[in-house]
Amino acid sequence: MDRSSTGRSTPSRRPARLPRLRRPGGVHPRLIVSGTRAGLAAVRARGKVGGRPAVVDEKILNMARDLLPNSEHSITAIAKMLGVSPGTLYNHIPDLRELRASRISAQLEDSNR
Incomplete structure (x- = not known):
């Protein structure tokens, strides 16, 4: 199509x-x-x-916090057990990584004594 004769550069x-x-x-x-x-x-x-509707209630959060010190279970495994995604746990427990690391290191120190 030849547009050179329309007088405009682009059609409206x-x-x-x-x-x-x-x-x-x-x-x-x-x-x-x-x-x-x-x-x-x-x-x-x-x-x-x-x-x-909210997926997580206080009961699920408390169960997750109880399972965190157990180094046998990963965060993904804990989330699967509770029927939520790992991202949901990270969103509702903001200091999840630090909490898990501090509890595991405390367990290691207790076991070395």
Whole structure:
């Protein structure tokens, strides 16, 4: 296709009369956002909680902390036993690596005495 005679370097894909921020039907994006936020606030006022349900509760975290000193189990094995991913454990126990290292070194010191 020869575009040398059009007078423009690139063809326009948007009609000139159509406003850029308007949607079909005349609803502005800010109205959509404010309506969505109002709906979410109304749902929260009724006691509903949105979002994805939590995988980890205190029981699972306590079991993970109890299994950490045992050097026989890796973090991946502990996560498998508890039915969560290793990343979930790292996310919910921020000092997991340091905690594990300190407990293992304490066990080694006790066994050497």
